[in-house]
Amino acid sequence: MKKNSKVIKVALVQQGCANNREKNLAKSIAEIKSAAKTGAQLVVLQELHSNLYFCQSEITENFDLAETIPGPLTDKLATVAKENKIVIVGSVFEKRAAGIYHNTAVVLDSDGSLAGCYRKMHIPDDPGYYEKYYFTPGDNKFEPINTTIGKLGVMICWDQWYPEAARCMALNGADILIYPTAIGWDPEDDEAEKQRQLDSWQIIQRSHAIANNLPLICCNRTGHEADISEQSNGIDFWGNSFMAGPQGEILAQAAGNKSQTLMSEIDLERTESVRRIWPFFRDRRIDAYGVLTKRFGK
């Protein structure tokens, strides 16, 4: 067994958001600074952390919330990253061009440089989550983003349901899987359905850690947000952000219903020792996976 270790200290900021961009961002930044003070080298924010989750309804004016990359939000995060010598994974509603908007994760390295960005590849659309209206699907290729602490396999929310996405990131060399997220319950669902959904969500992500022998960080939004169109009862974002090790084991777990900054140590070298006892990558049947790049077998 390999005796080396490369332990990093990581944090995630699970927060409830208000209809006040400056306040939301100030809260995130305060938490980043606090995490950095206790030694965190990487901090992950939730999906679209600066705003309320505006995709509950389709409103043309919401495109005014979008900004460029680089732009005001990445400039601000870059300053925080540099001043606190910490790698930040943030989330931007990106205006790439008139008519091309993305749901984009940005990575600021600890020197304040923009290490890279990832445009959400799998775009959901179901009642209360009208993302196909707002977000053009990403055209990146599940490439991890290089930083001073490792190669970050950053994806976003709905991507977390796709084993293909995590596997592509792993095959492209990711050291860790990271999912900024905004998911919650329909308040009308019964408790049994809510529990099944929450369990499914955590299990599918733990399975990506297991299948790829990679640590994983998932940062989710928390708190109730009303549907201003009044078509629905809004969303109860379910929090429960967590970090898992390369056997899918839970390293740290946040509560469901409160803002919380979660910290843990992650040993990036454990991936290699786990891959030695469970060598899944050795035995992949790449000759027989052709249907994976098709819509359906028939």
Next chain:
Amino acid sequence: MKKNSKVIKVALVQQGCANNREKNLAKSIAEIKSAAKTGAQLVVLQELHSNLYFCQSEITENFDLAETIPGPLTDKLATVAKENKIVIVGSVFEKRAAGIYHNTAVVLDSDGSLAGCYRKMHIPDDPGYYEKYYFTPGDNKFEPINTTIGKLGVMICWDQWYPEAARCMALNGADILIYPTAIGWDPEDDEAEKQRQLDSWQIIQRSHAIANNLPLICCNRTGHEADISEQSNGIDFWGNSFMAGPQGEILAQAAGNKSQTLMSEIDLERTESVRRIWPFFRDRRIDAYGVLTKRFGK
């Protein structure tokens, strides 16, 4: 929400094996008959249920255990299937030709006909599980096997660690995922490592149910089996066979350390209603999954 349902009653036979082929098989058959009497329409046996797990060491004479398909074992299972009007998923150490042996799952339909077979695609090899010595990798294409009760996505043990395999089966139309299995602990591992391994194993399989919105049956071996080569301390097969629904929820769960026949009802129509609320198949990025058919990205 769709109001139809197609409920089937299923059983799995988790058993400890002795060094006595006739006795092992008699026990399996008694359990199949008993399950059929209580209304089971499908029964799943564990991997290599007729024998001790002989892959703990590499012994040339062990190839004498192999047999053809059809052959004595499938003939016997066919008779049981027909007499009890039940679909059986069994497991055969198959002699396909001199020098070509497979670890093969067989499906007998309820009229006694051989509905199909699946030759294990992913072959493990690590201390105590020398399967690459015995088993030629399968050359099938993750095609489900058609039966009177549905299309069975039968795979075997090590396949269960590969999200690709489950996805291929789902894309090829499987109604249910089924894994005959033989997995256990190294008695020398500490309790924390044992728990991580057991949890990982159940989570990765529940994730296949979730990702594909399919029910799943996993039938594992139980009991300690010595390593006759005395290179190791043998294997404690960990039982814990289970059935899950299409949100990954546990429907039934066997104990770890005893022979047990587990039964549950499974509603095959629930797949469609779950796929309507979480439409993962709609949004797969088949344009971006190319690396999945490569060994590694670099």
